[in-house]
Amino acid sequence: MLSEKMEEALNKQLNNELYSAYLYLSMSAYSTYIGLKGFANWFMVQYQEETVHALKFYNYILDQGGRVKLMAIAQPMAEFKSPMDLFEKTLQHEKFITKCINDLVDHAIAEKDHAANIFLQWFVTEQIEEEGNDNEIIAKLKLVGEDGPALLMLDKELASRVFKPPAAASED
Ligand code: FEO
Numbered sequence: 001m002l003s004e005k006m007e008e009a010l011n012k013q014l015n016n017e018l019y020s021a022y023l024y025l026s027m028s029a030y031s032t033y034i035g036l037k038g039f040a041n042w043f044m045v046q047y048q049e050e051t052v053h054a055l056k057f058y059n060y061i062l063d064q065g066g067r068v069k070l071m072a073i074a075q076p077m078a079e080f081k082s083p084m085d086l087f088e089k090t091l092q093h094e095k096f097i098t099k100c101i102n103d104l105v106d107h108a109i110a111e112k113d114h115a116a117n118i119f120l121q122w123f124v125t126e127q128i129e130e131e132g133n134d135n136e137i138i139a140k141l142k143l144v145g146e147d148g149p150a151l152l153m154l155d156k157e158l159a160s161r162v163f164k165p166p167a168a169a170s171e172d
Contacts, residue, residue, distance in 0.1 A: 002066040006116055009107055014057035015071045016100055021050035023076040023093060027086050030078065036151075038159030039083060042137075046090075048163040053123070060119050083151065084141045091134040098127040 002010070028043035061068050080086050101123045108116035137158075144150040 002061065002064045002116075003111055003113070006107065006111060006113055007061065007066040009104055010057055010061050010066070010116070011069045011071070013100055013104060014054055014061070014068070015073065016097060017050055017054035017057060018073050019076070020093065020097060021047050021054060022073050024050060024090075026076040026078050027080070027090070030080050031083075031086065036083065036155045036158075038155035038157065039086065042158040042161050043086075045161045045163045052166055053126070056119075056122070060116075064115065084138070087134055087138050087141060091131065091138060094127065094130045094134055098131065101127055 024043045024046040028040045028047060031037070031039035031043055058068055077089070080089065101120060105117060105120050105124065108114075108120060137154075140154055144154055
């Protein structure tokens with residue numbers, strides 16, 4: 001069972017997750033354009049993960065007998081200054097998503113909505129991993145600096161990221 005307010009908040013987060021997917025798809029396209037196919041792969045996997053996050057909200061709302069209300073997805077930025085800029089903006093965005101999830105948990109606790117609270121815990125954990133990944137890559141980019149060959153080595157590393165579909169992901 002969902003309150004009207006919780007349904008609205010979950011639909012808003014569904015939209016935030018779809019926007020995240022859209023943003024990372026844009027970053028993937030930019031990365032390909034500047035010749036960094038490994039970066040492009042990393043962002044394409046991120047795009048796929050965000051669609052999974054969006055579908056988790058979609059399914060949860062429906063499972064609770066609520067209405068899914070799809071809203072317009074904002075246009076993501078398309079121009080970036082550098083590989084560092086891509087990941088600084090990624091981290092900034094993920095910090096925003098972490099705040100949204102934390103606010104949703106606060107909302108669930110205030111309403112004594114235990115089911116929503118349990119559902120949201122998966123996202124609390126996921127956000128630790130997401131910010132951690134971004135921090136790790138930003139640290140590597142700092143080491144790389146202006147070194148072209150080192151950037152290409154990092155690009156090769158990011159090319160190895162593989163998308164794990166939900167069934168496989170849940171085995172982690
Ligand atoms: Fe769905 Fe990147 O958080």
